[in-house]
Amino acid sequence: MNTVxxxxxxxxxxxxxxxxxxxxxxxxxxxxxxxxxxxxxxxYQLYLPLLPQVASGVLTPQSVAVSLRRSSKYRTRIIPGGAIGVDLKAKVCVVRTITDRIVNEPYDYIVLAPGSITRTFDIPGLTDHAFGMKTLAEAAYIRDHVISQLDLADASDDPAERASRLQFVVVGGGYAGTETAACLQRLTHAAVKRYPRLDPGLIKWHLIDIAPRLMPELGENLGRSAQEVLRRRGIEISLGVSIAKAGPEEVTFTDGRVIPTRTLIWTAGVVASPLIGTLGAETVKGRLAVTAEMCLPDHDGVFALGDAAAVPDLAKGQDGAVCPPTAQHAMRQGRHVADNVIAALRGQPRRPYVHKDLGLVVDLGGTDAVSKPLGVELRGLPAQAVARGYHWSALRTGVAKTRVMTNWLLNAVAGDDFVRTGFQARKPAKLKDFEYTDAYLSPEQVRAQVEGAGART
Incomplete structure (x- = not known):
């Protein structure tokens, strides 16, 4: 009897x-x-663009974590773990489950969308002393950490300790860094009113970036407007500057300045997931080189997209242009690659991916924002309405939309209670504790794992 x-x-x-x-x-x-x-x-699916609002307490963590099991059409089997290697020849994906068990998962068609991790450099002390802003756990942890600095500064009688606890450094002048600095500065500005022993003038936020402008994708005018908003709030912006070294109680800038601080938040870009390095395939600046149909050349049934793939940007009409790692492209690529997988399954032709950017939105908290929908430059409340409207409409379920809207309204009316939830333990968790970059296998280890499992069966 044949089993199909x-x-x-x-x-x-x-x-x-x-x-x-x-x-x-x-x-x-x-x-x-x-x-x-x-x-x-x-x-769950994490709505990453709203993480700074989770860190600042405007939104609850649950509101940006959209359950994958709410859909009435849901029939997908979930393997709770992370892919740590792929053997393209054997058509096997090696998975480390959340209980640390390693399993081999065979496939006929594979869609690689492992995303990205925080990009770091060989800077002394960086991974030991910096926080990232890439996961839900990091956002929730940073909120606890920032509030704990106010608590500890208020309890201390040492002026030097107070100064270091009330200075905060954010590295990265892109969207993530700018929104993080803007939202957290509003948090501390509001919270310090509940600490009568603290001088509000001691709280200082630094936003630094090696680039000559903040958020260059927005254009010079909007970038300058965002910069003016942050400086008006008292955030010190240093451009053309990065970190030379990081310590537990101070950070040294590349211009020689030494800033006493217990809070270094690193948002200086992302790189493709280390999973891509296990394939032994061609890459473009670390991202998997794929065709306009998001197929891996010379490998039937392999598709890649999102932050981990260098998908040609045909809408720009420039040779070598690839789609930026944005949510806007990732969502549309996801739907498009599904159509191409179905086409391959049914023996139909696949279509190239083409999408023109609809614009960019940056929420700076309160009534401050800058947006560029369809090339139109907006500032203030109109920009805020566009930014929040876009994020709200992009949320996948009605439950998520309701939670986010309720959080926004409640925060606007009642403000924040500045409650720590207990993530700040005696042993702090930093950038290296959230990324798990040492979990991935080399191509040789992947092959040995797959062949070893085959021999055992």
Whole structure:
């Protein structure tokens, strides 16, 4: 008796790209056409652009973590873990589950959307003393840490300790760094009113970046407007400057300044997931080189997209242009790659990905924002309405939309209670504790793992 098996579609990553791909596959394929499996450590999609508002307490962590199991059409099998290697020849993905068990997951079609990790450099003390802003845990932890600095400064009688606890440094003048500095500065500005022993003038925020301008993608005018908003709030902006070294109680800038601080937040860009390095395939600045159809050349059934793939940007009409690692592109690539997987499954032609940017939005907290929808420059309340409207509409479920809108309204009316939730333990957790970059295998280790499992069976 012959047993007919359905094609196995394996999606790696539950970010914007991976989740949009899975949702499209569930809608377009019948249960008899293919089995769909998703590899992710967490059964939720994180709405990453709103993390600074989680860190500042405007939004609760749950409101930006959208459950993958709420959909009535949901039929995807989830493997709770992270992909740590892929053997393209054997068509096997090696997964480390959340219980540290290593399993081999075979596939017929694989969609690689593992996203990115924080980009770091060989700066002394950086990974030991800096915080990142890439995960939900980091955002929640940073909020606790910042409030704890106010608590500890208020309890201290040592002027030097107070000074170091009330200075905060954010590295990275892109969207993540600018919004993080803006939102957290508003948090400390409001919170210090509840600490009568603290001088508000001691609280200082520094935003630094090696580039000559903040958020150059916005253009000179809007970038300058954002800079003026931050400086008006008292945030010290230093451009053309980075970190020379980091310590537990001070940070040294490349211009020689030494800033006493217990808070260094690193948001200086991202790089593709280390999973891409396990494939032994061609890359473009660390991102997997793929065709305009998001296929890996010379490997049938392998697709890649999002932050981890260098998808040609055909809308720009420039040779070598690739799509930027934004949520806007990732969501559309997810739906498009699902269509191409279905086309490959049904023996139909695949289509190239083409999408023109709709614009950029930057929420600076309160009534401050700068936005550029469809090339139109906006500032203040109109920009804020566009920014929050875009984020609200991009949330995937009605429950998430309701939670976020309720949080925004409640924060606008009642403010914040500045409550620490207990993440700040005796042993602090820093950048190196959240990234898990040492979990991935080399191509040789992947091959040995796959061959060893084959020999045992």
């Amino acid at each position: 098996t359905r094609p196995r579609i394996l999606v790696v990553g539950a970010g914007f790209a991976g989740v949009e791909c899975v949702r499209r596959l569930e809608r377009q394929l019948t249960a008899q056409e293919a089995d769909i499996t998703l590899v992710t450590p967490f059964a």
